[in-house]
Amino acid sequence: MPESSVVVRPVPVGSGDYSASARLQAAGLTQAIALFEEAARAIPIPPAPLPIVIADYGAANGHNSLLPINAAISALRKRTRPDQSVLVTHTDVPENDFSALFSTLREDPDSYLRHDQAAFSSAVGRSFYSQILPSNTVSLGWSSWSVLWLSRLPAPVTDHVHASFSADEETRAAHERLAARDWHEFVAYRGRELCPGGRVVVMTMAVAENGEFGYRPLFAALMAELAELVQREVISADELTGMCIPISGRRAVDFTTPFAPSGRLEQLTIEHLEVFDAEDRFWRQYQKDRDATAFGSQWASFLRAAVFQTLAGALDADLRAQFCDALESGVAARLADAPEQMQIPMAQVVLHKRPRVR
Numbered sequence: 001m002p003e004s005s006v007v008v009r010p011v012p013v014g015s016g017d018y019s020a021s022a023r024l025q026a027a028g029l030t031q032a033i034a035l036f037e038e039a040a041r042a043i044p045i046p047p048a049p050l051p052i053v054i055a056d057y058g059a060a061n062g063h064n065s066l067l068p069i070n071a072a073i074s075a076l077r078k079r080t081r082p083d084q085s086v087l088v089t090h091t092d093v094p095e096n097d098f099s100a101l102f103s104t105l106r107e108d109p110d111s112y113l114r115h116d117q118a119a120f121s122s123a124v125g126r127s128f129y130s131q132i133l134p135s136n137t138v139s140l141g142w143s144s145w146s147v148l149w150l151s152r153l154p155a156p157v158t159d160h161v162h163a164s165f166s167a168d169e170e171t172r173a174a175h176e177r178l179a180a181r182d183w184h185e186f187v188a189y190r191g192r193e194l195c196p197g198g199r200v201v202v203m204t205m206a207v208a209e210n211g212e213f214g215y216r217p218l219f220a221a222l223m224a225e226l227a228e229l230v231q232r233e234v235i236s237a238d239e240l241t242g243m244c245i246p247i248s249g250r251r252a253v254d255f256t257t258p259f260a261p262s263g264r265l266e267q268l269t270i271e272h273l274e275v276f277d278a279e280d281r282f283w284r285q286y287q288k289d290r291d292a293t294a295f296g297s298q299w300a301s302f303l304r305a306a307v308f309q310t311l312a313g314a315l316d317a318d319l320r321a322q323f324c325d326a327l328e329s330g331v332a333a334r335l336a337d338a339p340e341q342m343q344i345p346m347a348q349v350v351l352h353k354r355p356r357v358r
Protein backbone atom coordinates (compact mmCIF):
# COMPACT_ATOMS: atom_id res chain seq x y z
CA MET A 1 0.00 0.00 0.00
CA PRO A 2 1.22 3.49 -0.73
CA GLU A 3 2.68 5.94 1.67
CA SER A 4 0.93 9.06 2.76
CA SER A 5 0.12 11.34 -0.15
CA VAL A 6 2.21 14.44 -0.60
CA VAL A 7 -0.79 16.51 -1.66
CA VAL A 8 -2.03 16.41 1.88
CA ARG A 9 1.18 15.65 3.69
CA PRO A 10 2.23 18.58 5.83
CA VAL A 11 5.58 20.08 4.92
CA PRO A 12 8.02 18.30 7.26
CA VAL A 13 9.46 20.15 10.19
CA GLY A 14 12.97 21.31 9.37
CA SER A 15 12.38 21.81 5.65
CA GLY A 16 12.96 25.36 4.46
CA ASP A 17 9.29 26.29 4.10
CA TYR A 18 7.83 24.58 7.13
CA SER A 19 5.25 26.60 9.00
CA ALA A 20 1.88 25.94 10.54
CA SER A 21 0.22 27.78 7.68
CA ALA A 22 2.02 25.68 5.05
CA ARG A 23 0.48 22.61 6.66
CA LEU A 24 -2.96 24.03 6.25
CA GLN A 25 -2.57 24.65 2.54
CA ALA A 26 -2.95 20.92 2.08
CA ALA A 27 -5.72 20.14 -0.39
CA GLY A 28 -9.12 20.19 1.25
CA LEU A 29 -7.68 19.72 4.72
CA THR A 30 -8.78 23.04 6.26
CA GLN A 31 -12.46 22.50 5.48
CA ALA A 32 -12.33 18.88 6.61
CA ILE A 33 -10.73 19.91 9.91
CA ALA A 34 -13.52 22.43 10.44
CA LEU A 35 -16.05 19.63 9.91
CA PHE A 36 -14.17 17.43 12.37
CA GLU A 37 -14.17 20.19 15.01
CA GLU A 38 -17.88 20.68 14.46
CA ALA A 39 -18.39 16.96 14.95
CA ALA A 40 -16.34 17.07 18.17
CA ARG A 41 -18.64 19.82 19.44
CA ALA A 42 -21.75 17.79 18.60
CA ILE A 43 -21.07 14.21 19.75
CA PRO A 44 -22.28 12.92 23.09
CA ILE A 45 -19.38 12.61 25.54
CA PRO A 46 -19.15 9.19 27.22
CA PRO A 47 -19.37 9.51 30.99
CA ALA A 48 -15.94 9.70 32.70
CA PRO A 49 -13.91 7.64 33.43
CA LEU A 50 -14.76 6.03 30.08
CA PRO A 51 -12.37 7.26 27.38
CA ILE A 52 -13.51 9.20 24.33
CA VAL A 53 -12.40 7.07 21.36
CA ILE A 54 -11.20 8.76 18.17
CA ALA A 55 -10.48 6.40 15.25
CA ASP A 56 -8.18 7.36 12.38
CA TYR A 57 -9.03 5.09 9.44
CA GLY A 58 -6.10 4.69 6.99
CA ALA A 59 -3.50 6.55 9.05
CA ALA A 60 -0.29 5.68 7.12
CA ASN A 61 2.58 7.32 9.04
CA GLY A 62 0.17 9.53 10.95
CA HIS A 63 1.61 12.90 9.89
CA ASN A 64 -1.52 14.14 8.23
CA SER A 65 -3.74 13.04 11.09
CA LEU A 66 -2.08 15.21 13.69
CA LEU A 67 -3.74 18.53 12.89
CA PRO A 68 -7.28 17.15 12.66
CA ILE A 69 -6.86 15.12 15.83
CA ASN A 70 -5.42 18.08 17.74
CA ALA A 71 -8.33 20.21 16.54
CA ALA A 72 -10.86 17.61 17.68
CA ILE A 73 -9.20 17.19 21.08
CA SER A 74 -9.17 20.98 21.60
CA ALA A 75 -12.88 21.12 20.80
CA LEU A 76 -13.57 18.19 23.15
CA ARG A 77 -11.56 19.76 25.94
CA LYS A 78 -13.99 22.69 26.02
CA ARG A 79 -16.60 20.09 27.03
CA THR A 80 -14.67 17.70 29.30
CA ARG A 81 -12.48 17.72 32.37
CA PRO A 82 -8.81 17.83 31.38
CA ASP A 83 -8.27 14.38 32.89
CA GLN A 84 -10.93 12.50 30.91
CA SER A 85 -8.97 10.15 28.65
CA VAL A 86 -9.00 10.45 24.89
CA LEU A 87 -7.91 7.24 23.17
CA VAL A 88 -6.81 7.71 19.57
CA THR A 89 -6.68 4.51 17.56
CA HIS A 90 -4.83 4.68 14.24
CA THR A 91 -5.85 1.99 11.78
CA ASP A 92 -4.28 0.80 8.55
CA VAL A 93 -3.59 -2.41 6.64
CA PRO A 94 -1.17 -4.90 8.25
CA GLU A 95 1.60 -3.98 5.76
CA ASN A 96 1.60 -0.36 6.92
CA ASP A 97 4.76 0.94 8.59
CA PHE A 98 3.40 1.22 12.12
CA SER A 99 6.89 1.95 13.48
CA ALA A 100 6.90 5.15 11.42
CA LEU A 101 3.49 5.97 12.84
CA PHE A 102 4.62 5.55 16.44
CA SER A 103 7.77 7.57 15.74
CA THR A 104 5.60 10.39 14.39
CA LEU A 105 3.51 10.29 17.55
CA ARG A 106 6.61 10.43 19.72
CA GLU A 107 8.63 12.97 17.75
CA ASP A 108 6.44 15.35 15.82
CA PRO A 109 5.99 18.68 17.62
CA ASP A 110 2.35 18.59 16.55
CA SER A 111 1.70 15.19 18.09
CA TYR A 112 -1.40 15.25 20.27
CA LEU A 113 0.57 13.20 22.79
CA ARG A 114 2.67 16.30 23.42
CA HIS A 115 -0.31 18.59 23.76
CA ASP A 116 -2.70 16.66 25.93
CA GLN A 117 -1.72 14.83 29.12
CA ALA A 118 -4.81 12.59 28.99
CA ALA A 119 -4.45 11.55 25.33
CA PHE A 120 -3.35 7.99 24.53
CA SER A 121 -2.61 6.19 21.28
CA SER A 122 -3.15 2.71 19.92
CA ALA A 123 -3.21 1.04 16.51
CA VAL A 124 -5.09 -1.59 14.54
CA GLY A 125 -3.56 -3.38 11.52
CA ARG A 126 -6.67 -4.58 9.67
CA SER A 127 -8.60 -3.48 6.60
CA PHE A 128 -11.38 -1.02 7.29
CA TYR A 129 -13.60 -2.94 4.87
CA SER A 130 -14.54 -5.08 7.88
CA GLN A 131 -15.38 -4.35 11.48
CA ILE A 132 -12.10 -3.59 13.24
CA LEU A 133 -13.18 -1.97 16.50
CA PRO A 134 -15.82 -3.05 19.02
CA SER A 135 -19.42 -2.05 18.40
CA ASN A 136 -20.61 1.25 19.87
CA THR A 137 -17.18 2.41 21.05
CA VAL A 138 -16.01 5.10 18.59
CA SER A 139 -17.16 8.66 19.24
CA LEU A 140 -15.30 10.33 16.39
CA GLY A 141 -13.82 8.90 13.20
CA TRP A 142 -11.46 10.52 10.72
CA SER A 143 -10.42 9.17 7.32
CA SER A 144 -8.51 11.15 4.74
CA TRP A 145 -7.28 9.98 1.33
CA SER A 146 -7.83 6.32 2.22
CA VAL A 147 -11.22 4.95 1.08
CA LEU A 148 -10.15 5.68 -2.49
CA TRP A 149 -8.12 2.42 -2.31
CA LEU A 150 -10.23 -0.50 -3.46
CA SER A 151 -10.23 -3.67 -1.37
CA ARG A 152 -8.73 -5.60 -4.32
CA LEU A 153 -8.16 -5.34 -8.07
CA PRO A 154 -11.57 -6.20 -9.54
CA ALA A 155 -10.37 -6.59 -13.14
CA PRO A 156 -7.08 -6.01 -14.93
CA VAL A 157 -6.80 -2.74 -16.84
CA THR A 158 -4.77 -3.48 -19.93
CA ASP A 159 -4.93 -0.22 -21.87
CA HIS A 160 -4.09 2.27 -19.08
CA VAL A 161 -2.96 2.23 -15.47
CA HIS A 162 -6.29 3.51 -14.20
CA ALA A 163 -9.72 2.08 -15.00
CA SER A 164 -11.44 5.45 -15.43
CA PHE A 165 -9.23 6.14 -18.50
CA SER A 166 -9.76 2.68 -19.99
CA ALA A 167 -11.62 2.36 -23.29
CA ASP A 168 -13.10 -0.93 -22.10
CA GLU A 169 -16.61 -0.48 -20.69
CA GLU A 170 -16.59 -3.83 -18.83
CA THR A 171 -13.36 -2.92 -17.06
CA ARG A 172 -14.70 0.47 -16.00
CA ALA A 173 -17.93 -1.12 -14.79
CA ALA A 174 -16.08 -3.77 -12.73
CA HIS A 175 -14.09 -1.06 -10.95
CA GLU A 176 -17.19 1.06 -10.35
CA ARG A 177 -19.08 -1.93 -8.92
CA LEU A 178 -16.33 -2.69 -6.44
CA ALA A 179 -16.00 0.99 -5.48
CA ALA A 180 -19.73 0.99 -4.71
CA ARG A 181 -19.48 -2.21 -2.66
CA ASP A 182 -16.41 -1.01 -0.76
CA TRP A 183 -18.11 2.28 0.16
CA HIS A 184 -21.15 0.36 1.36
CA GLU A 185 -18.94 -1.89 3.52
CA PHE A 186 -16.92 1.03 4.88
CA VAL A 187 -20.08 2.85 5.88
CA ALA A 188 -21.87 -0.19 7.32
CA TYR A 189 -18.95 -1.22 9.55
CA ARG A 190 -18.40 2.32 10.78
CA GLY A 191 -22.10 2.30 11.60
CA ARG A 192 -21.48 -0.59 13.99
CA GLU A 193 -18.34 0.86 15.54
CA LEU A 194 -19.74 4.33 16.19
CA CYS A 195 -21.40 5.16 19.48
CA PRO A 196 -24.94 6.49 19.07
CA GLY A 197 -24.51 10.18 18.23
CA GLY A 198 -20.97 9.60 16.94
CA ARG A 199 -19.64 10.98 13.67
CA VAL A 200 -17.06 10.04 11.02
CA VAL A 201 -15.53 12.66 8.73
CA VAL A 202 -14.28 11.25 5.42
CA MET A 203 -12.15 13.08 2.90
CA THR A 204 -11.50 11.19 -0.32
CA MET A 205 -11.15 11.42 -4.09
CA ALA A 206 -14.30 12.25 -5.99
CA VAL A 207 -15.55 12.35 -9.54
CA ALA A 208 -16.83 15.77 -10.58
CA GLU A 209 -20.44 16.32 -11.71
CA ASN A 210 -19.32 16.16 -15.34
CA GLY A 211 -17.77 12.72 -14.77
CA GLU A 212 -14.22 14.05 -14.54
CA PHE A 213 -11.76 11.97 -12.49
CA GLY A 214 -9.16 14.76 -12.69
CA TYR A 215 -5.35 14.78 -12.76
CA ARG A 216 -5.33 14.62 -16.59
CA PRO A 217 -1.91 16.28 -17.21
CA LEU A 218 -0.41 14.05 -14.52
CA PHE A 219 -1.79 10.85 -16.04
CA ALA A 220 -0.76 12.02 -19.52
CA ALA A 221 2.82 12.54 -18.32
CA LEU A 222 2.77 9.20 -16.50
CA MET A 223 1.51 7.22 -19.50
CA ALA A 224 3.95 8.94 -21.88
CA GLU A 225 6.85 8.21 -19.58
CA LEU A 226 5.82 4.57 -19.07
CA ALA A 227 5.69 4.16 -22.86
CA GLU A 228 9.14 5.66 -23.07
CA LEU A 229 10.45 3.26 -20.41
CA VAL A 230 9.16 0.40 -22.57
CA GLN A 231 10.98 1.85 -25.57
CA ARG A 232 14.18 2.18 -23.56
CA GLU A 233 13.64 -1.44 -22.39
CA VAL A 234 13.65 -0.44 -18.71
CA ILE A 235 10.35 -2.36 -18.50
CA SER A 236 8.66 -4.68 -20.96
CA ALA A 237 5.34 -4.11 -22.73
CA ASP A 238 3.88 -7.04 -20.75
CA GLU A 239 4.99 -5.52 -17.47
CA LEU A 240 3.33 -2.24 -18.43
CA THR A 241 0.12 -4.10 -19.28
CA GLY A 242 0.18 -5.61 -15.77
CA MET A 243 0.40 -2.22 -14.05
CA CYS A 244 -2.77 -0.88 -12.49
CA ILE A 245 -3.69 1.54 -9.71
CA PRO A 246 -6.83 0.24 -7.94
CA ILE A 247 -8.11 3.57 -6.67
CA SER A 248 -11.47 5.10 -7.26
CA GLY A 249 -13.10 8.50 -7.14
CA ARG A 250 -16.83 8.61 -6.44
CA ARG A 251 -19.61 10.86 -7.63
CA ALA A 252 -21.89 12.56 -5.12
CA VAL A 253 -24.60 10.00 -5.89
CA ASP A 254 -22.21 7.12 -5.20
CA PHE A 255 -21.79 8.37 -1.64
CA THR A 256 -25.53 8.53 -1.05
CA THR A 257 -26.53 5.24 -2.74
CA PRO A 258 -26.17 3.02 0.38
CA PHE A 259 -28.57 5.39 2.15
CA ALA A 260 -31.28 5.29 -0.54
CA PRO A 261 -34.21 5.57 -0.54
CA SER A 262 -34.86 6.45 3.13
CA GLY A 263 -31.69 8.50 3.70
CA ARG A 264 -30.68 5.96 6.38
CA LEU A 265 -28.50 2.91 6.53
CA GLU A 266 -29.53 1.31 9.80
CA GLN A 267 -28.88 4.20 12.23
CA LEU A 268 -26.49 6.08 9.95
CA THR A 269 -27.26 9.21 7.93
CA ILE A 270 -25.16 11.56 5.86
CA GLU A 271 -24.96 14.82 7.76
CA HIS A 272 -22.82 16.62 5.20
CA LEU A 273 -21.70 15.85 1.65
CA GLU A 274 -19.71 18.10 -0.59
CA VAL A 275 -17.92 17.38 -3.85
CA PHE A 276 -15.55 20.12 -4.93
CA ASP A 277 -12.33 20.86 -6.78
CA ALA A 278 -9.52 21.18 -4.27
CA GLU A 279 -6.77 23.67 -4.82
CA ASP A 280 -3.67 22.58 -6.72
CA ARG A 281 -1.19 24.19 -4.36
CA PHE A 282 1.78 23.29 -6.59
CA TRP A 283 0.13 25.24 -9.40
CA ARG A 284 -0.52 28.19 -7.10
CA GLN A 285 3.14 28.21 -6.14
CA TYR A 286 4.12 28.02 -9.82
CA GLN A 287 1.97 31.03 -10.61
CA LYS A 288 3.89 32.97 -7.99
CA ASP A 289 7.43 31.90 -8.80
CA ARG A 290 7.20 30.55 -12.40
CA ASP A 291 9.50 27.72 -11.32
CA ALA A 292 8.41 25.01 -13.76
CA THR A 293 11.07 22.61 -12.52
CA ALA A 294 9.75 22.81 -8.97
CA PHE A 295 6.18 22.36 -10.25
CA GLY A 296 7.18 19.21 -12.17
CA SER A 297 9.17 17.72 -9.35
CA GLN A 298 6.50 18.38 -6.71
CA TRP A 299 3.82 16.59 -8.70
CA ALA A 300 6.19 13.76 -9.66
CA SER A 301 7.17 13.32 -6.03
CA PHE A 302 3.49 13.23 -5.05
CA LEU A 303 2.87 10.59 -7.67
CA ARG A 304 5.83 8.54 -6.51
CA ALA A 305 4.70 8.59 -2.88
CA ALA A 306 1.10 7.82 -3.82
CA VAL A 307 1.27 5.12 -6.48
CA PHE A 308 4.75 4.12 -7.70
CA GLN A 309 5.00 1.28 -5.19
CA THR A 310 1.76 -0.13 -6.60
CA LEU A 311 2.97 0.17 -10.21
CA ALA A 312 6.34 -1.33 -9.33
CA GLY A 313 4.54 -4.36 -7.89
CA ALA A 314 4.36 -5.64 -11.50
CA LEU A 315 8.18 -5.82 -11.65
CA ASP A 316 10.89 -8.02 -10.19
CA ALA A 317 11.99 -6.66 -6.82
CA ASP A 318 15.52 -5.80 -7.99
CA LEU A 319 14.21 -3.56 -10.79
CA ARG A 320 11.85 -1.48 -8.71
CA ALA A 321 14.15 1.24 -7.39
CA GLN A 322 15.62 1.96 -10.83
CA PHE A 323 12.14 2.02 -12.35
CA CYS A 324 10.80 4.44 -9.73
CA ASP A 325 13.75 6.81 -10.11
CA ALA A 326 13.49 6.82 -13.90
CA LEU A 327 9.73 7.30 -13.82
CA GLU A 328 9.86 10.12 -11.30
CA SER A 329 12.49 12.11 -13.18
CA GLY A 330 10.74 11.53 -16.52
CA VAL A 331 7.32 12.62 -15.21
CA ALA A 332 8.89 15.65 -13.52
CA ALA A 333 10.59 16.72 -16.76
CA ARG A 334 7.39 16.30 -18.81
CA LEU A 335 5.34 18.36 -16.38
CA ALA A 336 8.04 21.02 -16.17
CA ASP A 337 8.02 21.29 -19.99
CA ALA A 338 4.33 22.18 -20.06
CA PRO A 339 2.99 23.10 -16.60
CA GLU A 340 -0.79 22.81 -16.35
CA GLN A 341 -3.16 23.11 -13.43
CA MET A 342 -4.57 19.82 -12.13
CA GLN A 343 -8.22 19.31 -11.42
CA ILE A 344 -8.45 17.62 -8.01
CA PRO A 345 -12.06 16.50 -7.45
CA MET A 346 -12.56 15.72 -3.79
CA ALA A 347 -15.37 14.82 -1.47
CA GLN A 348 -16.03 15.47 2.18
CA VAL A 349 -18.64 13.37 3.89
CA VAL A 350 -19.83 13.44 7.49
CA LEU A 351 -21.62 10.29 8.69
CA HIS A 352 -23.79 10.52 11.78
CA LYS A 353 -25.08 7.58 13.81
CA ARG A 354 -28.42 8.68 15.14
CA PRO A 355 -29.35 7.58 18.64
CA ARG A 356 -32.32 5.18 18.60
CA VAL A 357 -35.66 6.78 19.33
CA ARG A 358 -37.29 4.90 22.25
Ligand SMILES: C[S@@+](CC[C@H](N)C(=O)[O-])C[C@H]1O[C@@H](n2cnc3c(N)ncnc32)[C@H](O)[C@@H]1O
Pocket residue numbers: 001002003004005008009057058059060061064065091092093096126127128129143144145146147149150151
Ligand atom coordinates in the same frame (compact mmCIF):
# COMPACT_ATOMS: atom_id res chain seq x y z
C1 LIG B 1 -2.71 8.07 0.84
S1 LIG B 1 -2.60 7.32 2.41
C2 LIG B 1 -3.46 8.50 3.41
C3 LIG B 1 -2.82 8.68 4.73
C4 LIG B 1 -3.37 9.80 5.56
N1 LIG B 1 -4.69 9.49 6.06
C5 LIG B 1 -3.38 11.11 4.78
O1 LIG B 1 -4.40 11.78 4.77
O2 LIG B 1 -2.34 11.46 4.21
C6 LIG B 1 -3.78 6.00 2.29
C7 LIG B 1 -3.68 5.03 3.46
O3 LIG B 1 -4.86 4.23 3.47
C8 LIG B 1 -4.46 2.93 3.78
N2 LIG B 1 -5.47 1.98 3.31
C9 LIG B 1 -5.79 1.65 2.04
N3 LIG B 1 -6.73 0.69 2.03
C10 LIG B 1 -7.00 0.40 3.32
C11 LIG B 1 -7.87 -0.53 3.96
N4 LIG B 1 -8.64 -1.35 3.24
N5 LIG B 1 -7.90 -0.56 5.31
C12 LIG B 1 -7.11 0.27 6.03
N6 LIG B 1 -6.27 1.17 5.48
C13 LIG B 1 -6.20 1.23 4.15
C14 LIG B 1 -3.14 2.78 3.04
O4 LIG B 1 -2.41 1.67 3.52
C15 LIG B 1 -2.49 4.11 3.31
O5 LIG B 1 -1.72 4.09 4.48
